[in-house]
Amino acid sequence: MIESPNxxxxxxxxxxxxxxxxxxxxxxxxxxxSNVYVIYATADNGDILIAERVxxxxxxxxxxxxxxxxxxxxxxxxxxxxxxxxxxxxWNCSFGAGIxxxxxxxxxxxxxxxxxxxxxxxxxxxxxxxxxxxxAEQTLTIDGKSWDISREPFVGxxxxxxxxxxxxxxxxxxxxxx
Numbered sequence: 001m002i003e004s005p006n007x008x009x010x011x012x013x014x015x016x017x018x019x020x021x022x023x024x025x026x027x028x029x030x031x032x033x034s035n036v037y038v039i040y041a042t043a044d045n046g047d048i049l050i051a052e053r054v055x056x057x058x059x060x061x062x063x064x065x066x067x068x069x070x071x072x073x074x075x076x077x078x079x080x081x082x083x084x085x086x087x088x089x090x091w092n093c094s095f096g097a098g099i100x101x102x103x104x105x106x107x108x109x110x111x112x113x114x115x116x117x118x119x120x121x122x123x124x125x126x127x128x129x130x131x132x133x134x135x136a137e138q139t140l141t142i143d144g145k146s147w148d149i150s151r152e153p154f155v156g157x158x159x160x161x162x163x164x165x166x167x168x169x170x171x172x173x174x175x176x177x178x
Contacts, residue, residue: 031168037083038171039142041130043159051175052142054163056081062130064138064150066094074115080124083163087123091115128161130154 039060041050058079066073074091093115103109103118110117132138132149133156140147140161147154166174 034168035165036168036171037079037163037165038174039079039085039161039163041140041154041159041161043153043157047153048174049153049157049159050140050142050147050161051171052145053171054079054083054142056083058143060085060140060142062128062138062140064132064136066092067133067136072115077125077128079163083165085125085128085161085163087121087125089117089119089121091117126162129158130161131158132156 037054039050039052039054039058040048042048056079059077060079061074061076063072063074065071071093072091074089075087076089076091077085078088080086091112101116104121104123107118107121109119130138130140130149132154134150136150138148138150140149149155
């Protein structure tokens with residue numbers, strides 16, 4: 001018995017459709033079961049101000065004008081392999097007025113482009129608190145994306161920066177609907 005070309009073509013389409021359904025199911029199960037790490041800026045009333053996915057090569061920084069010295073202060077962070085925030089560098093252009101000028105053990109200091117730089121700080125943090133005000137001209141930058149946190153909806157509010165582990169669906173829900 002010779003199979004007709006139409007039947008063979010129809011059988012190939014069925015197999016291809018079945019393979020596609022299996023592939024979509026496997027991807028869906030993977031997404032439902034896999035975790036993502038998200039850096040959240042959460043206001044003291046629970047409002048989520050920022051939600052950005054992070055990984056071990058994510059860098060972020062805070063830049064503001066010091067309220068007394070009136071010079072820029074830059075703090076640079078990275079996310080480590082344990083998905084924790086780590087303070088790596090602190091840049092400032094003034095001494096005194098509450099600005100740290102003594103490097104912690106293991107850190108180094110030097111002058112660069114008019115800034116006093118403390119680097120290799122390597123200080124892990126569970127959370128970072130912010131209370132931005134308009135006169136500070138404060139920005140928060142995560143992997144090149146910046147927020148002017150001395151403006152609404154951030155200004156005058158205390159918020160906490162933390163990294164949380166979540167399932168993909170929960171992250172997508174928050175990102176899309178909150």
